Amino acid sequence: MAAFGTRSPYARVSTPPITPVVVYGRRWCAISQMVRRYLDRTGMPYQYVDLDLHPDAEARLAWLTGGRVHSPIVSVDGELLVQPIIAELQWVLRKR
Template sequence: MTTLSTVSPRGRMAAPSVRPVVVYGRRWCALTQMVRRYLDRSAIPYRYVDLDQHPEVHSQLAWMTGGRVVNPVVDVGGRLLVQPSIGELQWSLRRGGRR
């Protein structure tokens, strides 16, 4: 999600900020790996959170998704995608100013 540019203290325009893409999943999940490979090939920076190593995040995701947590959950600019197809991911990335 692109935000409006702001003026820095020196009067110059600051670059617009784009929220990071975050992939929540598990290393053994084929769909999680497919999403990660797509982002890598597309040179889209993202942060990966392994739910096996961070189980406390699972309950937060359950709350944010209304209880539906299946691998992967992808946060694109504040929009949560639960087990997205590549087409859904592409659409969300374009909408968030990533492509």
């Protein structure tokens, strides 16, 4: 039977790496808040970047997505999801 963690040389169980998730959104955006509430409920750790407070991040996202930024944009291990629905987010998180 396979274990979820692996044994380190010091007999401590190490956990598998966590998928890095970053939510780029706005405080007033309902979809951004819905995504954040979903991640909070599932216990998925994530970083939140408020685009109103970080215009440099918004400019970088505009370049990466090829135009205007539609919030939220969720980065899951480098894959960008623009205005994802919860089912789409679940699918991407499951396949990692």
